[in-house]
Amino acid sequence: MLLSEILYTIPLRTVSGKTDINIEQIEFDSRQVKANSLFVAIPGTQVDGHLFIEKAISLGAIAVLCERLPEIIEPNITYLQVENAAMSMGLCAANFYQHPSKKLGLIGVTGTNGKTSIATLLFNLFRKLGYKCGMLSTVQNQIEDEVIPSTHTTPDSVKINELLALMHQKGCVYVFMEVSSHSVELHRITGLHFAGGIFTNITQDHLDFHGTFENYIKAKKGFFDKLPKSAFALTNADDKNGKVMLQNTAATKYSYSLKNSGNFKGKVMDCGLFGLQMDVNGQEVWFKLIGKFNAYNLLAVYGAAILLGENSENVLTVLSELTPPPGRFEQVAAPDQRVGIVDYAHTPDALENVLETIEDLKEGHQKVITVVGCGGNRDKGKRPLMAKIACQHSDVVILTSDNPRNEEPEDILADMQAGVSITQRRKVQQIEDRRAAIIKACEIANPEDIILIAGKGHETYQDIKGVKSHFDDREELLKAFLA
Numbered sequence: 023m024l025l026s027e028i029l030y031t032i033p034l035r036t037v038s039g040k041t042d043i044n045i046e047q048i049e050f051d052s053r054q055v056k057a058n059s060l061f062v063a064i065p066g067t068q069v070d071g072h073l074f075i076e077k078a079i080s081l082g083a084i085a086v087l088c089e090r091l092p093e094i095i096e097p098n099i100t101y102l103q104v105e106n107a108a109m110s111m112g113l114c115a116a117n118f119y120q121h122p123s124k125k126l127g128l129i130g131v132t133g134t135n136g137k138t139s140i141a142t143l144l145f146n147l148f149r150k151l152g153y154k155c156g157m158l159s160t161v162q163n164q165i166e167d168e169v170i171p172s173t174h175t176t177p178d179s180v181k182i183n184e185l186l187a188l189m190h191q192k193g194c195v196y197v198f199m200e201v202s203s204h205s206v207e208l209h210r211i212t213g214l215h216f217a218g219g220i221f222t223n224i225t226q227d228h229l230d231f232h233g234t235f236e237n238y239i240k241a242k243k244g245f246f247d248k249l250p251k252s253a254f255a256l257t258n259a260d261d262k263n264g265k266v267m268l269q270n271t272a273a274t275k276y277s278y279s280l281k282n283s284g285n286f287k288g289k290v291m292d293c294g295l296f297g298l299q300m301d302v303n304g305q306e307v308w309f310k311l312i313g314k315f316n317a318y319n320l321l322a323v324y325g326a327a328i329l330l331g332e333n334s335e336n337v338l339t340v341l342s343e344l345t346p347p348p349g350r351f352e353q354v355a356a357p358d359q360r361v362g363i364v365d366y367a368h369t370p371d372a373l374e375n376v377l378e379t380i381e382d383l384k385e386g387h388q389k390v391i392t393v394v395g396c397g398g399n400r401d402k403g404k405r406p407l408m409a410k411i412a413c414q415h416s417d418v419v420i421l422t423s424d425n426p427r428n429e430e431p432e433d434i435l436a437d438m439q440a441g442v443s444i445t446q447r448r449k450v451q452q453i454e455d456r457r458a459a460i461i462k463a464c465e466i467a468n469p470e471d472i473i474l475i476a477g478k479g480h481e482t483y484q485d486i487k488g489v490k491s492h493f494d495d496r497e498e499l500l501k502a503f504l505a
């Protein structure tokens with residue numbers, strides 16, 4: 023595509039060089055640059071992309087979009103100076119791929135917990151309703167049956183537009199995507215046209231990146247601020263920031279609720295290891311999903327489907343057949359009566375939800391044994407909180423490693439241990455090795471006791487000092503059960 027066509031919506035500060043040149047690729051990582059690329063220099067958190075302009079040119083970049091012009095200007099290279107390179111890249115990517123988001127029904131889901139469940143449920147629901155669909159999620163990206171591994175919850179703007187263009191080309195009508203707060207802040211979703219936005223809830227997470235809870239809320243809200251008038255904005259009326267999210271949106275506002283008034287009202291009537299019985303807008307339904315937190319996910323999905331014009335009865339019939347996404351309250355069967363549950367809960371709120379669900383499900387005599395860790399090089403504030411919550415709701419807690427990355431595992435465990443009160447200490451053990459922790463939990467458990475392995479869910483690796491080795495909680499739990 024001609025550079026001038028890629029740039030037509032971009033506010034440029036200065037232009038040096040020709041814009042009637044043909045660009046074959048947009049790239050922001052010099053290591054990936056190929057011939058005839060437009061290289062976008064982004065000031066990062068680790069290094070400054072402007073340092074790699076020369077390298078990108080040597081690898082074939084013929085145009086450079088940047089915030090600061092380099093000292094040496096190469097002849098035959100076009101330099102475009104902009105205020106914000108990441109934001110401009112979003113707009114360029116949308117132009118380059120000819121705005122696939124406008125040709126699809128793109129629905130974004132944001133919030134601390136529930137994004138993956140809602141995006142996956144919507145994807146499965148709409149496929150069963152007869153539509154071709156795509157999905158961008160933490161677990162995986164998907165175009166109908168084709169699975170494309172995902173690296174981020176929300177990928178970069180070039181990747182998103184490339185995937186959306188492919189989805190459109192393959193006939194997808196709807197795409198359901200997770201929108202992380204990082205993606206709003208880093209302009210990964212800039213230039214996208216959403217047909218709808220869903221907010222789940224907001225609790226402490228990612229403060230390492232956003233600095234304060236207020237900034238985190240602001241980032242999430244940024245998604246709704248940019249929704250067009252034609253879109254719907256569906257919020258959780260039971261979350262105290264639900265209304266805040268929609269304060270400045272141009273989209274039409276709707277809400278769902280289990281406790282307050284809302285456009286989509288639900289009531290949990292029964293909840294057990296076999297499912298969830300709910301009243302949804304006056305209709306009684308049994309769902310295969312477990313746990314009250316899923317009542318919110320189901321209600322959000324139901325609301326979005328109705329707003330997209332689907333028939334209520336059809337939606338509820340299909341929803342009642344759907345099973346949980348991988349690693350979300352996933353049960354691992356033991357040969358005896360021990361109950362194993364693997365869940366992605368890696369925030370205080372998610373852990374509390376899962377443990378409260380287990381409390382609702384268990385009969386009086388069952389013990390709850392929780393294995394939990396916290397990631398390294400990420401928000402440290404949640405470490406003591408997660409240990410505290412685990413102790414409040416479990417009979418035995420094994421603190422262990424969960425992607426320690428470049429931190430020392432024992433330092434993370436010490437941070438977690440700080441949340442354990444003197445009276446709770448007797449129920450807590452520290453076992454740094456996650457495999458050994460899972461084995462220990464299985465040894466302690468008697469038939470009918472419930473073992474929760476929290477934090478990794480669908481993830482299949484453990485990141486220690488930058489090396490990712492295969493590790494799957496579900497496999498490890500099964501092996502330990504069978505040992």
Ligand SMILES: CC(=O)N[C@H]1[C@@H](OP(=O)(O)OP(=O)(O)OC[C@H]2O[C@@H](n3ccc(=O)[nH]c3=O)[C@H](O)[C@@H]2O)O[C@H](CO)[C@@H](O)[C@@H]1O[C@H](C)C(=O)N[C@@H](C)C(=O)N[C@H](CCC(=O)O)C(=O)O
Nearest residue numbers: 050051052064066067068069070071074174175176202204
């Ligand atoms: C904190 C964060 O989000 N960082 C993102 C950010 O990295 P960064 O600013 O540190 O990049 P950098 O390494 O300093 O490099 C700056 C620039 O120089 C370029 N560069 C760098 C080296 C080189 O040799 N050549 C080169 O051109 C880089 O491509 C980049 O454009 O920009 C990179 C390029 O877009 C992202 O890949 C990277 O995501 C990292 C990998 C990441 O893991 N992010 C996570 C935390 C994330 O995004 N998570 C969210 C939320 C998850 C959730 O909800 O739980 C997600 O959506 O996945």
